[in-house]
Amino acid sequence: MTYILAIDQGTTSSRAIIFDADMQIKATAQEEFTQHFPRSGWVEHDPSDIWSSVASTCRGAIEKAGITAAEIAAIGITNQRETTLVWDKNTGEPIHNAIVWQDRRTAPFCEELRKEGFEATITQKTGLLADPYFSGTKVNYILDKVEGARARAEAGELLFGTVDCYLIWKLTGGKRHVTDATNAARTMLYDIRNGRWSTTICERFGIPMSMLPEVLDCAADFGVTRADLFGTELPILGVAGDQQAATIGQACFAPGMLKSTYGTGCFALLNTGDTLVESKKRLLGTIAYQFDGKPTYALEGSIFIAGAVVQWLRDGLKIIRDAKETQPLAETADAAQELYMVPAFTGLGAPYWDAEARGAIYGLTRNSGPAELAKAALESVGFQTRDLLEAMKSDWQASDTDGILRVDGGMSASDWSMQFLSDIIGAPVDRPTVLETTALGVAWLAGSRAGVYPDQAGFAANWALDQRFEPQMDEVTRERRYAGWQDAVKRTLSGR
Numbered sequence: 389m390t391y392i393l394a395i396d397q398g399t400t401s402s403r404a405i406i407f408d409a410d411m412q413i414k415a416t417a418q419e420e421f422t423q424h425f426p427r428s429g430w431v432e433h434d435p436s437d438i439w440s441s442v443a444s445t446c447r448g449a450i451e452k453a454g455i456t457a458a459e460i461a462a463i464g465i466t467n468q469r470e471t472t473l474v475w476d477k478n479t480g481e482p483i484h485n486a487i488v489w490q491d492r493r494t495a496p497f498c499e500e501l502r503k504e505g506f507e508a509t510i511t512q513k514t515g516l517l518a519d520p521y522f523s524g525t526k527v528n529y530i531l532d533k534v535e536g537a538r539a540r541a542e543a544g545e546l547l548f549g550t551v552d553c554y555l556i557w558k559l560t561g562g563k564r565h566v567t568d569a570t571n572a573a574r575t576m577l578y579d580i581r582n583g584r585w586s587t588t589i590c591e592r593f594g595i596p597m598s599m600l601p602e603v604l605d606c607a608a609d610f611g612v613t614r615a616d617l618f619g620t621e622l623p624i625l626g627v628a629g630d631q632q633a634a635t636i637g638q639a640c641f642a643p644g645m646l647k648s649t650y651g652t653g654c655f656a657l658l659n660t661g662d663t664l665v666e667s668k669k670r671l672l673g674t675i676a677y678q679f680d681g682k683p684t685y686a687l688e689g690s691i692f693i694a695g696a697v698v699q700w701l702r703d704g705l706k707i708i709r710d711a712k713e714t715q716p717l718a719e720t721a722d723a724a725q726e727l728y729m730v731p732a733f734t735g736l737g738a739p740y741w742d743a744e745a746r747g748a749i750y751g752l753t754r755n756s757g758p759a760e761l762a763k764a765a766l767e768s769v770g771f772q773t774r775d776l777l778e779a780m781k782s783d784w785q786a787s788d789t790d791g792i793l794r795v796d797g798g799m800s801a802s803d804w805s806m807q808f809l810s811d812i813i814g815a816p817v818d819r820p821t822v823l824e825t826t827a828l829g830v831a832w833l834a835g836s837r838a839g840v841y842p843d844q845a846g847f848a849a850n851w852a853l854d855q856r857f858e859p860q861m862d863e864v865t866r867e868r869r870y871a872g873w874q875d876a877v878k879r880t881l882s883g884r
């Protein structure tokens with residue numbers, strides 16, 4: 389039997405999944421690791437936690453599957469995007485903790501970039517915005533704050549990488565310093581039109597080009613693992629950032645196809661083919677995937693809080709013990725009460741990009757209780773998705789897919805949430821049988837490159853529907869509820 393090992397290095401946990409020759413999950417191992425919050429709005433990971441959790445989950449998954457490493461044809465890697473690492477080229481030692489995508493510490497530098505009019509250059513070249521979310525300003529921060537770092541970088545002693553790049557460096561024993569085009573596209577340093585690092589942006593950020601990895605296609609030769617790690621050398625043949633890997637796993641290969649992943653946050657990607665759309669609605673332009681040196685572009689809407697609002701009901705309000713309890717609670721909510729919860733816990737992402745906004749609940753009465761709050765929390769995810777889709781519709785009119793939204797991620801298991809989502813966007817929502825689409829996407833990249841999985845058309849044909857949710861809400865109610873949400877958001881924005 390032949391297997392593929394998919395590594396999914398996420399924000400709060402690392403997962404390793406063994407897929408069999410039929411692309412079915414054979415075994416999974418998962419490990420959470422510590423989040424560091426040194427100050428309000430700062431989020432860091434210890435690079436040794438990232439590495440050790442990946443190494444041990446890989447070994448754990450192999451053991452659980454009851455196979456030997458020699459039966460693995462290839463490894464695929466997918467990862468939390470934008471999170472930034474800088475390490476010493478000679479010792480391999482990181483010079484700072486990894487600065488996580490959620491970290492807001494570089495907001496003042498971003499403000500500076502906006503004021504001097506540099507944001508237009510960033511958007512033109514990278515498709516992104518001058519926001520702390522992306523890697524570039526984080527690299528600049530590390531070079532500024534760690535004593536002697538900039539001089540060491542200029543002397544060619546330091547390397548930068550996103551999480552995929554760091555893992556490849558570790559897995560190959562420091563032999564390869566490479567990344568893939570989708571991860572490069574999230575750095576704010578990569579010119580996604582011309583497929584090369586931008587000298588203009590690197591110069592403005594004071595980042596020497598010698599720090600940057602080589603950029604490869606998503607299915608490519610990323611090197612082989614050290615033989616002592618798993619007992620044999622294994623080729624790494626597929627890499628993609630997690631939201632792009634989910635787009636691939638959902639087989640959104642045709643322009644107009646759209647997926648939305650509901651984990652901690654929500655990330656919607658619309659395939660725009662050869663066209664890099666310049667959003668007028670503050671969505672991001674990015675690379676969906678790159679094969680044979682040719683990028684396929686996407687419009688992306690990023691929402692920072694989706695499933696995390698359910699975690700807040702559990703850990704903050706303590707009105708549920710398990711995420712699943714939200715559904716029966718929401719079902720018993722008083723239909724006459726129309727609460728709106730705007731979960732701007734860490735500001736609002738697309739299309740508002742308001743880092744200063746904070747969460748709010750509107751419409752509370754003496755009769756409002758856990759059921760109404762749970763319902764409002766689940767609805768907030770649907771409303772936020774509608775915001776993204778409205779922005780996408782105005783940026784991209786060429787869709788011939790009837791607006792069908794393919795969903796995945798932990799929260800897509802909630803039927804109630806997916807029905808409300810369909811109701812409020814007024815379009816079908818398709819949930820596939822495999823909810824681990826991120827890992828599947830990257831397993832397919834590696835497996836097809838290794839010659840054990842089907843080609844793109846064969847893989848797309850393999851996509852299987854678990855359930856389609858059709859809109860049941862009448863038009864008048866839909867538009868009244870959405871107007872209520874828009875009003876709630878307007879009242880929540882910081883007005884900066």
Ligand SMILES: Nc1ncnc2c1ncn2[C@@H]1O[C@H](COP(=O)(O)OP(=O)(O)O)[C@@H](O)[C@H]1O
Binds near residue numbers: 398650698711801
């Ligand atoms: N049945 C459910 N109903 C509502 N939310 C859920 C349900 N199951 C999981 N979630 C939410 O989904 C998220 C976990 O999804 P996952 O894809 O594992 O996220 P991540 O990869 O970002 O850690 C959590 O935030 C959790 O609150």
Ligand SMILES: O=P(O)(O)OC[C@H](O)CO
Binds near residue numbers: 397469631
């Ligand atoms: O690790 P996740 O699933 O929270 O995904 C994080 C995204 O890649 C951030 O852009």
